[in-house]
Amino acid sequence: MGMDLEWLPQPQPELLPKPRRKRIFRRIGGGIARRVTQTYRYDTALWRTAFAGPWIIQVLAFTAAVLGIPTGLGTAADIILSAGAATLVLGISANLIAVLLAVFGLPIPRLFTGSFVSAFGSALFILHYADVQLDAAAAIAGGAAVLGALFGLALGLLRRRHFVSGALLAAALVLLPLAVPAAPEVAALDIQRTAAPAAAIAADNPGQPGSYAWRTFTYGSGKDLQREGYGKGAELISSNVDASAYIKNWPKLKTLFWGFDNTSLPLNARVWMPEGDGPFPLVLMVHGNHMMEDFSEEGYAYLGEQLASRGFIAVTLDENFLNYSAWSGIPDNDFKVRTWLILKHLQQIGTFAEQAGTPFYQKVDYAHTALLGHSRGGQAVAMAADAGRWFKDDPAMSALEQFHIRSVIALAPTDKAIDDTQAKLTDINYLTLQGARDGDVHDFYGDRQYIRAAYTLGSGAFKSSLYIEDANHSQFNTNWGLYDQSFPVGLLLDRSRIMDGTDQREIAKVYVSAFLEATLHGSGDYVQLFRDYRSGAAWLPQDTAYYNRYQDGNFIPLAVYDEDRKPDTSAGGTISASGLIRTEEVAKDREAKSKADYGVVLSRSAAAGTDAFYSITLKDDVTSGMAAKGAEGLAFSMSNRNADRKADSGASAASPSPGVEVELTDTRQVTARLPLSEVVDILPLPRTRFTLYPWLEERIADGKYGDPSEAVYQTYRLPFARFQAEEPQLDTGHIVKVTFYLQGQGDKIMLDDIGLYTR
Incomplete structure (x- = not known):
């Protein structure tokens, strides 16, 4: 039986089908290849012409980016380079996207679609890299890409002799700006001018040669x-200076561009x-931070020529090398080195x-x-005038032994703490100018240096x-x-209200x-310009x-608010108030940061x-010493805060200008009251919108623009003679009380530096 079993016919295994994997891959590969070869089948002549629209957007985006980061080869070269780079990137990316779309078999004009996506992506990347928030960057890039695509489509229609549809689309694009909702207008200041004009200075116009x-x-x-x-054109050869004690990291690209490093500035x-x-008096002018390749110092030639013509x-x-x-960043410690170089230039001129x-010579x-x-240079000049804080042991300090710095001028300066300290000027004349529409140094930092400038009595x-x-x-x-x-961020700023x-x-x-x-x-006549x-x-x-x-050094303080937070006492006397909400607050900038200067905020609450x-x-010694010190009038700084008040439901908004009256009382209780608006107009503070549309304000540069306004003071100087014109019996040599009245419902002001000025 075993033998029979041994020789039974064995069942034959079924033949398995031949593996199909290679054939599947070949079929898929062949299908993809066929699709790739048909990549451009939907890009007809119309769409190939329309390709020009996204190309224009791509070139504009690259040009805006390169103009913001110049190469140093010149504007024309930068534009040519940006156009070439844009074309190359668009050509590569659009074709890659077109191939990808072909692989998925999407029946659309693929090269045109690729160009659209490339233009959108490039604009999005450039804007976001330039500190525009992603949502705003996407909205702007998307809008630009769509406009470019529609413009290209209009060109394609016209080229294919579809004149009616092409012309209609072109006309729609031309008229589109009219359909886009305009940004709300920033209201012009409501200035109510009631004060008599000030007496003109009896001197020639200092702005003329x-x-x-x-x-x-x-x-x-x-x-x-x-x-x-x-x-080769230098008339005098100057020394090089070694700044390696301050600059530790000097980029090699800077050396390549300039031909020197931090050891031989x-x-x-x-x-x-x-x-x-x-x-002749000497005036050194220092620029601020700007694109290194766009040289800055010649931009003050208008001042150089003017000053030279006046002696x-x-x-x-x-x-500029700082x-x-x-491409190469900014050197470390640039604020200190800007200041140090001022001292080295003084040494060289000496x-x-x-x-x-x-x-x-002589x-x-x-x-x-x-x-x-100007800008960082405006901070550097204040630091140079107080250089001992940073350079006490530096040989460059010898410049201040030879040159006596009497005056410092800062145009829209920065005010950053360097080595945890800041310049404090004593008995040095200081002037600062600032624009309310400054989109770079957007806070009034010069005001802080103004606050830190101090004068001894009678210094002049x-x-x-x-x-x-x-x-x-x-x-x-x-x-x-x-x-x-x-x-490209500069293109998003609103220039409509910026002066010429x-x-x-x-x-x-x-x-x-x-x-x-x-x-x-x-020339003492010109001092009046700075008073009024x-x-x-x-x-x-x-x-x-x-x-x-x-x-100035002839100011006798009555109330300055920085000494303590006691609301009922001041440097010159005791304080009382009625019908007001009063708080001592620190003045703040647009970003709600402290200016390190306190004032008293008064808001009318009386019926x-x-x-x-x-x-x-006033204290007895203040009253008794007035005549001897030659007091001529009352001075104070005031900020109009009426715009702070939000109109409640059913309540009327405050007037743009508060109704302020100032009263003096003498030892015999004779009083004289003067409406402030009869002497000087009380202007509302500027409220600035920096960007083209309000929704962009918080989406650029981390929302740095903050509040549309900040606490800015106006100094008022009221001569005693004006009070005596109201009440001839007033004894201005023995004033015992100064009173401020707020007349209008909702009036709100901030006061600081209340005092007397002398001859």
Whole structure:
């Protein structure tokens, strides 16, 4: 049986089907290949022409990006490079996307779709990289890509002789801006002018050229790779300086561009020198941070020429190698090095001035030196005037033994703590100018340096600030263009209310010249401009608003609010109030950050027909010493805060200008009350929208623009003679009380620096 089993026929295994995997892969691969070969089947002549629309958007996006990060080869070269790069990127990405769409078999014009996606993606990346929030960047990039696509489609229709549809689409694109909701208009200031004009200054317009002929020349290393004026064209050869003690990280790309590193920084400058025997006061001008490849120092030539014509040696310093570059960044410690270089330039000029045969020889008045800076340069000049805080043991400090810095001017300055400290000026004249529409240094940082400037009684020095409603940042420099932010973000800023650049620089010329005439030439008539800008109204553009602050060494404080938080006492007496909500608050900027300066905020709460007042009863020694000290009037700084009040349901909004009256009482209880608006108009504060549309305000640069306004003071000086005109019996030599009345419902003000001014 076993044998039978052994020889039984064995069942044959079924034959398995031959593996099909390779054939499937070949079939799939063949299908993909066939689809790829048909990538452009839907891109007819119409869509190939329409490709031009996304290409234009791509080129514009790349051009905006490159203009914001210049190569240093020049604008024309940058535009050519950006157009070439945009075309290359679009060509590669659009074709790759088209192939991908073909693989999925989507029956659409694939190359055109790829170009659309590429244009959108490029614009999105560029905007987001430039600190535009993702949602805003996507909205702007999407809108631009759609417009480009529709424009290209209109071209395609016209090329294919579909004239009616092409013309209609083109017309729709032209009319589209009319259909887009316009951004709400920023209301112009509601200025109620009731005060009599101020007396004009009896002096010539300081913004006009003076009587001096002048010439210009440069000094420099003689080896500059970028500018002939500091290379072969330099009239004087200056020393190089070693900044390696302060700059530890110097990018190699900077060395490649400039030809030097942090161990051999050049002392380059352009000089405007008056003709004549001299000696002449010296004014050094320092630019701020800007694109390194877009040289800054020549942008103050309008000031250099003006000052030289009025008998000042004006010198604009080259610190471009410390500025930011998209390719090489910004050196570490740049604030300190900007300041240190000012001292080194003073040393260099001092050396030239002692060398016979140089243009500086015996021409420099060492006792009358001023420093002027813009942006970071505005902070650097204040630091240089107080250089001992940072450079106590540096040999560069010898410059301050030779040159006496009497005056400092800051145009839209920064105010950053360096090594945890900041400049504090004592008995040095200080002037700062700031635009309310400054889209770069958007807070009034010069106001903080103003606060930190102090004067001993009778010093003769003064400080002043001017806040200009419609001025911006860049237009103080003729080379910085029209926009306060580099491209592409600069294109999103609203320029509709920014004043003409020529007008803005005219304000700078008037104020800078008058300030230096007053503080270096001793032309006392011009001081009145800084006490009351209206005294120079004929010299200034009229279609903007001005706010000025002033204090000097002849100020006797009654209430300054920084000494303590006791609401009923002050430096000059005791305080009482009725019908008001009063709080002592720190002044804040647009970002709600402290300006390190307290004031008292008064808000009327009294019922109609009831007095609301704030009184300071003076100490006996203040009253008895008035006549001896030669007190001539009352001075105080006030900020109009009526815009703070939000109208409640059923309640009327406060007037743009509060109704403020000031009353003086003498020892015999004789009183005289003066409506403030009869002396000086109380202007509402500017409220600025920086971007084209309100929704962009919080979506650019991490929402830095903050509140549309900030606490800005106007100084009011009320001569005792004006009170005596109201009440001749008032004894202004023995005032015992100063009272402020708020007359209008909802009126709100902030007061600071209440005191007396003397002869």
